[in-house]
Amino acid sequence: MKVTFPHMGNLYICVKGMLEFLDIEVILPPASSKRTLTLGAKYSPEFACMPLKLNLGNLIEASELGADTIMMAGGCGPCRFGYYAQIEHSILQDLGYKYNLVVLEPPEKHITELTSRVRQITGKKSWWKVIQAIKYGYLKSRAVDEVELMSFKIRPRELVTGETDRALAEALKEIDRAGNMQELKLAEVRGKEIMNDVAVDSRRPVIKVALTGEIFTLLEPFANLNIERHLGRLAVEVDRSIYLSEWINDHLFMGLLKGIRSTKEYCRSAAPYLNHFVGGHGLETVGSIPVYARQGYAGVIQVFPFTCMPEIVAESILPKVSAANDIPVMTLIMDEHTGEAGMVTRLEAFVDLLERRQNRGYTMKNAK
Amino acid sequence: MTGYLGIDVGSVSTNIVFMNEDNHVLESIYLRTQGQPVKTLQLGLKKLAESLPASTVIKGVGTTGSARHLSAVMVGADVVKNEITAHAVAALQQVPGVQTVLEIGGQDSKIIILRKGVVADFAMNTVCAAGTGSFLDQQAGRLNIPIEEFGALALKARTPVRIAGRCAVFAESDMIHKQQMGFELPDILAGLCEALVRNYLNNVGKGKEILEPVVFQGGVAANIGMRKAFEKELGLKINIPRYYNVMGALGAALLAKEAAAKGNATRFKGFRVADMNFSTGSFECSGCPNMCEVIEISEEGTVIARWGDRCGRWSNALAREQVQIS
Numbered sequence: 001m002k003v004t005f006p007h008m009g010n011l012y013i014c015v016k017g018m019l020e021f022l023d024i025e026v027i028l029p030p031a032s033s034k035r036t037l038t039l040g041a042k043y044s045p046e047f048a049c050m051p052l053k054l055n056l057g058n059l060i061e062a063s064e065l066g067a068d069t070i071m072m073a074g075g076c077g078p079c080r081f082g083y084y085a086q087i088e089h090s091i092l093q094d095l096g097y098k099y100n101l102v103v104l105e106p107p108e109k110h111i112t113e114l115t116s117r118v119r120q121i122t123g124k125k126s127w128w129k130v131i132q133a134i135k136y137g138y139l140k141s142r143a144v145d146e147v148e149l150m151s152f153k154i155r156p157r158e159l160v161t162g163e164t165d166r167a168l169a170e171a172l173k174e175i176d177r178a179g180n181m182q183e184l185k186l187a188e189v190r191g192k193e194i195m196n197d198v199a200v201d202s203r204r205p206v207i208k209v210a211l212t213g214e215i216f217t218l219l220e221p222f223a224n225l226n227i228e229r230h231l232g233r234l235a236v237e238v239d240r241s242i243y244l245s246e247w248i249n250d251h252l253f254m255g256l257l258k259g260i261r262s263t264k265e266y267c268r269s270a271a272p273y274l275n276h277f278v279g280g281h282g283l284e285t286v287g288s289i290p291v292y293a294r295q296g297y298a299g300v301i302q303v304f305p306f307t308c309m310p311e312i313v314a315e316s317i318l319p320k321v322s323a324a325n326d327i328p329v330m331t332l333i334m335d336e337h338t339g340e341a342g343m344v345t346r347l348e349a350f351v352d353l354l355e356r357r358q359n360r361g362y363t364m365k366n367a368k
Numbered sequence: 369m370t371g372y373l374g375i376d377v378g379s380v381s382t383n384i385v386f387m388n389e390d391n392h393v394l395e396s397i398y399l400r401t402q403g404q405p406v407k408t409l410q411l412g413l414k415k416l417a418e419s420l421p422a423s424t425v426i427k428g429v430g431t432t433g434s435a436r437h438l439s440a441v442m443v444g445a446d447v448v449k450n451e452i453t454a455h456a457v458a459a460l461q462q463v464p465g466v467q468t469v470l471e472i473g474g475q476d477s478k479i480i481i482l483r484k485g486v487v488a489d490f491a492m493n494t495v496c497a498a499g500t501g502s503f504l505d506q507q508a509g510r511l512n513i514p515i516e517e518f519g520a521l522a523l524k525a526r527t528p529v530r531i532a533g534r535c536a537v538f539a540e541s542d543m544i545h546k547q548q549m550g551f552e553l554p555d556i557l558a559g560l561c562e563a564l565v566r567n568y569l570n571n572v573g574k575g576k577e578i579l580e581p582v583v584f585q586g587g588v589a590a591n592i593g594m595r596k597a598f599e600k601e602l603g604l605k606i607n608i609p610r611y612y613n614v615m616g617a618l619g620a621a622l623l624a625k626e627a628a629a630k631g632n633a634t635r636f637k638g639f640r641v642a643d644m645n646f647s648t649g650s651f652e653c654s655g656c657p658n659m660c661e662v663i664e665i666s667e668e669g670t671v672i673a674r675w676g677d678r679c680g681r682w683s684n685a686l687a688r689e690q691v692q693i694s
Contacts, residue, residue: 353489
């Protein structure tokens with residue numbers, strides 16, 4: 001059995017770690033590229049969102065490398081992604097690719113639903129070992145998030161352009177390479193050291209902007225045209241409304257681990273504007289705006305793939321949330337275009353807007 | 369005489385203005401880019417140099433437009449700004465107190481909301497270019513009327529025809545259909561203007577509070593039919609500034625002046641740029657499956673800038689060299 005799974009940012013580090021902990025052979029698809037998108041777009045329904053197209057491209061490329069089993073997350077929300085594993089599997093079958101499919105869906109009632117699905121892949125491994133593997137994968141995702149968080153603070157302050165990206169890639173490689181718990185602990189320390197070694201100008205004025213929206217476009221740099229990097233180079237410190245480890249805790253562990261930031265706060269803060277789950281992360285997107293406004297962020301950028309229904313619902317509510325919380329919000333819709341110039345223009349203009357507001361002590365309320 | 373240069377190299381037009389210390393535009397040049405930004409910019413600079421007295425001193429240069437980085441490295445710009453900020457700055461100077469800027473250019477359209485002289489919100493068309501200048505151009509061409517007469521003809525309409533404006537492709541089929549049914553040309557043109565205005569307001573202007581004074585700028589503002597359609601739809605007075613078609617360049621010049629006021633000497637290489645030998649080339653990077661097309665621009669045979677790579681392998685390499693040199 002050679003297991004593969006689609007890419008979503010650095011998700012591979014955590015999933016690969018978990019599977020290899022159980023001595024399962026993993027075939028990693030090459031990082032998403034134009035080729036991935038071209039392959040995916042060719043065989044996907046035209047109206048499907050970009051995540052489906054990239055998933056499909058990943059699976060085709062992994063099959064070329066010999067993968068025979070797909071392990072994929074599903075979901076039971078009204079977002080279309082919940083059904084993507086089945087759709088993609090069926091398209092691949094039509095194309096003649098031989099794949100077994102195992103869908104890991106967030107448990108509806110109890111965590112054992114998840115572990116039983118894991119069993120389809122792990123076979124006769126002891127439960128203790130499986131639980132250790134899940135914990136290990138989770139700890140990898142925590143380590144990844146820790147160094148990513150550091151990069152958000154370092155990138156806008158770096159002295160030599162591109163150093164943060166180089167360091168981050170190196171730190172992630174350390175974490176990815178770690179083969180057991182002890183090595184992972186050391187790798188995390190080393191990764192943080194690598195990040196701290198980037199020369200920075202700590203007095204450079206930076207502006208804080210949060211990214212919110214749909215999870216795939218937030219986490220996958222190929223899908224968001226490297227938005228974090230572009231913002232960093234415009235001297236913007238970013239934060240993301242969704243981190244992988246938090247998502248795992250919220251959705252797979254059902255909030256089992258306490259003391260970790262949870263998207264529940266977003267759902268509570270959404271109450272004056274939206275009181276109901278609208279699929280995907282629509283509710284969280286709405287609620288993240290007041291949270292970031294309270295935390296003193298200068299602005300928020302919503303990103304989502306073209307035709308994403310939950311985020312379209314959120315987008316239509318955002319003007320009101322933005323005005324009520326006195327924080328500018330910009331929406332960027334990602335699709336198959338790979339030219340970054342258009343996005344950079346919008347980012348620059350948005351950052352200009354935020355800077356000029358700050359310089360003049362301007363707020364939306366005193367403007368009226 | 370001293371002054372500032374503003375350069376706006378867009379997809380459709382290349383505009384250059386020369387502005388004096390009193391913020392008056394003394395020269396403005398509007399050229400079609402025709403897919404050759406380097407040549408067009410050089411031609412524009414040559415024309416400008418000929419019309420300015422030889423004693424003119426340029427104290428600052430600003431660039432904007434989609435080719436702002438390219439033009440900045442070519443001429444040696446002091447400020448490189450995105451189109452939105454540049455347009456807002458120019459609109460504020462031309463119509464003090466402006467609260468809404470409607471801008472429709474060749475390939476993109478934007479709305480800028482200003483409050484108390486600061487940009488408060490903006491939007492730009494994202495995945496659709498329906499209703500921009502290129503589409504009007506194309507329809508005028510198809511109907512065999514010069515684009516300059518489009519607006520005046522539309523004004524002669526008595527009962528504008530309703531045309532589906534959401535998608536340019538379907539708008540065209542709808543127009544053809546209406547033509548075949550025997551509607552008069554002015555009624556169709558006026559209907560098209562109204563459809564484009566509806567599309568603009570729904571797509572770009574959605575959720576925005578449009579307050580007076582309203583400024584309409586960009587190349588499409590020359591079309592009086594579009595202006596009337598906006599006035600009819602919004603029920604507001606629409607101002608068209610004198611330099612409506614070079615507002616981006618004017619904004620860039622104003623920003624250059626702002627930068628020069630901080631006491632920095634200009635990096636402008638001089639009008640000799642018009643005669644220098646610039647060449648652009650591209651190659652496909654084979655470092656990963658992204659196969660980025662990397663573009664490089666050379667001045668007299670030396671590479672001065674590179675871009676287009678997703679990972680920064682090429683653009684950063686050059687940036688590091690520059691750090692080492694300086």
